[in-house]
Amino acid sequence: xxxxxxxxxxxxxxxxxxxxxxxxxxxxxxxxxxxxxxxxxxxxxxxxxxxxxxxxxxxxxxxxxxxxxxxxxxxxxxx
Amino acid sequence: xxxxxxxxxxxxxxxxxxxxxxxxxxxxxxxxxxxxxxxxxxxxxxxxxxxxxxxxxxxxxxxxxxxxxxxxxxxxxxxxxxxxxxxxxxxxxxxxxxxxxxxxxxxxxxxxxxxxxxxxxxxxxxxxxxxxxxxxxxxxxxxxxxxxxxxxxxxxxxxxxxxxxxxxxxxxxxxxxxxxxxxxxxxxxxxxxxxxxxxxxxxxxxxxxxxxxxxxxxxxxxxxxxxxxxxxxxxxxxxxxxxxxxxxxxxxxxxxxxxxxxxxxxxxxxxxxxxxxxxxxxxxxxxxxxxxxxxxxxxxxxxxxxxxxxxxxxxxxxxxxxxxxxxxxxxxxxxxxxxxxxxxxxxx
Numbered sequence: 001x002x003x004x005x006x007x008x009x010x011x012x013x014x015x016x017x018x019x020x021x022x023x024x025x026x027x028x029x030x031x032x033x034x035x036x037x038x039x040x041x042x043x044x045x046x047x048x049x050x051x052x053x054x055x056x057x058x059x060x061x062x063x064x065x066x067x068x069x070x071x072x073x074x075x076x077x078x079x
Numbered sequence: 080x081x082x083x084x085x086x087x088x089x090x091x092x093x094x095x096x097x098x099x100x101x102x103x104x105x106x107x108x109x110x111x112x113x114x115x116x117x118x119x120x121x122x123x124x125x126x127x128x129x130x131x132x133x134x135x136x137x138x139x140x141x142x143x144x145x146x147x148x149x150x151x152x153x154x155x156x157x158x159x160x161x162x163x164x165x166x167x168x169x170x171x172x173x174x175x176x177x178x179x180x181x182x183x184x185x186x187x188x189x190x191x192x193x194x195x196x197x198x199x200x201x202x203x204x205x206x207x208x209x210x211x212x213x214x215x216x217x218x219x220x221x222x223x224x225x226x227x228x229x230x231x232x233x234x235x236x237x238x239x240x241x242x243x244x245x246x247x248x249x250x251x252x253x254x255x256x257x258x259x260x261x262x263x264x265x266x267x268x269x270x271x272x273x274x275x276x277x278x279x280x281x282x283x284x285x286x287x288x289x290x291x292x293x294x295x296x297x298x299x300x301x302x303x304x305x306x307x308x309x310x311x312x313x314x315x316x317x318x319x320x321x322x323x324x325x326x327x328x329x330x331x332x333x334x335x336x337x338x339x340x341x342x343x344x345x346x347x348x349x350x351x352x353x354x355x356x357x358x359x360x361x362x363x364x365x366x367x368x369x370x371x372x373x374x375x376x377x378x379x380x381x382x383x384x385x386x387x388x389x390x391x392x393x394x395x396x397x398x399x400x401x402x403x404x405x406x407x408x409x410x411x412x413x414x415x416x417x418x419x420x421x422x423x424x425x426x427x
Contacts, residue, residue, distance in 0.1 A: 012269045012298065015262040021406050023256035030403055045406045049413060053263070 019052045021045070083107055083226060083341040084418035086192030088202050089305045090338030090350055093217065094185045097121050101145065103136030106348075107191045107341050111178060112136040116143040121187055122156045123178040129160070135175070185209040186338065186350075192422060203302035207334045207354040214359045216369035217352040220376050224387035226304075226341040229349060230415070232379055233307050233337055234270060234408035236297055242382060246375050251277035251295070259406045266414060270299040270407035276316050282371050283313045286364050287331045287357060292316045294330075299407065303414045309335035332356045335372075345387060351376050 017035040032048040033039045034055045042048040102113045110126035112135045133149035145154045153162040160173035179190040179197045185208045190197035207213040239248035251274045260269040274295040296312040314330035321327035338350035353372050358364040
């Protein structure tokens with residue numbers, strides 16, 4: 001997990017392909033994690049969901065992916 | 080195209096509501112008549128006689144068959160016409176649609192869509208509603224607003240602080256960030272708000288007897304389009320978290336359940352239930368929770384009825400604003416939109 005992201009409470013949905021959006025501590029920034037491990041930051045929840053739900057289109061057919069804690073989030077520009 | 084997804088299960092009634100009396104209820108724009116047969120089966124037929132459209136709900140039930148109160152056309156539980164007045168021949172088209180039902184967890188579910196596509200294994204569960212380990216109070220309020228407004232309302236509990244102050248709202252609810260998870264394949268959304276040190280609202284202080292501040296967890300599990308579960312955990316501050324195996328005796332658990340069932344494009348059946356795992360035999364606690372929750376529901380109803388009028392009157396393409404607290408509600412809208420497309424695609 002990245003140090004500056006609050007991931008509590010614990011992960012609840014156990015499916016293989018769960019999207020997750022958490023708040024970055026002490027900011028108004030949301031961090032969205034695709035199930036493949038890629039992440040984006042945004043202050044706009046609509047832009048973040050758009051990115052998350054369109055993101056798997058670019059996935060390989062393997063649907064494996066790294067853990068959701070992999071890598072540092074990229075910043076998503078407001079839509 | 081309707082605003083609700085087709086080829087989905089919806090809650091039509093509480094099991095206890097359906098008796099050997101005819102009951103009318105419109106679900107997803109479909110007027111239906113419900114009754115329970117002498118062998119306990121729940122039946123739902125289209126609520127109009129094929130002859131001159133008289134509502135079957137205003138007719139008579141005799142030996143598990145419905146006899147139209149206008150001219151006497153008689154239908155069995157499958158909607159097959161058994162008798163027509165003044166003649167022996169029963170017209171080939173004399174049949175009313177029968178809806179596919181499932182009775183489970185004290186709820187009567189109805190399938191809205193193509194009957195051969197109904198899969199009972201996909202109905203979401205709420206087992207505590209008829210579990211001996213819980214006591215449940217419940218009600219049903221008519222809402223003169225589209226069902227999407229109730230979905231928005233329930234997916235964002237930060238409104239508790241402002242609309243339900245003095246009942247379930249405290250400042251911490253609006254101040255604590257949420258975590259949102261979406262499983263697109265399982266069609267479920269989870270929105271968590273865990274407050275480590277919060278004021279105890281009267282709803283919980285009075286029912287549990289807790290004095291002082293609490294740890295308050297709100298975990299929303301929404302199965303679009305119909306079933307909304309709020310797993311609520313309250314415990315005095317300092318109470319250990321649940322054990323790895325899920326055991327959590329020191330805490331109080333309240334399962335708040337809503338079934339969000341469209342009636343028409345501009346009205347909704349607001350089924351609400353509150354199940355608790357404490358004070359199971361205490362009628363005073365049951366009465367308090369029933370009265371308090373109904374008050375809260377009616378506060379929402381009043382607000383959403385007003386909101387419906389506003390939404391109906393607004394210009395096309397009105398641009399609303401969404402912020403972080405709407406993350407769960409936005410996820411719900413996305414899944415419902417996909418269910419709408421998928422349901423219509425099946426029909427086409």
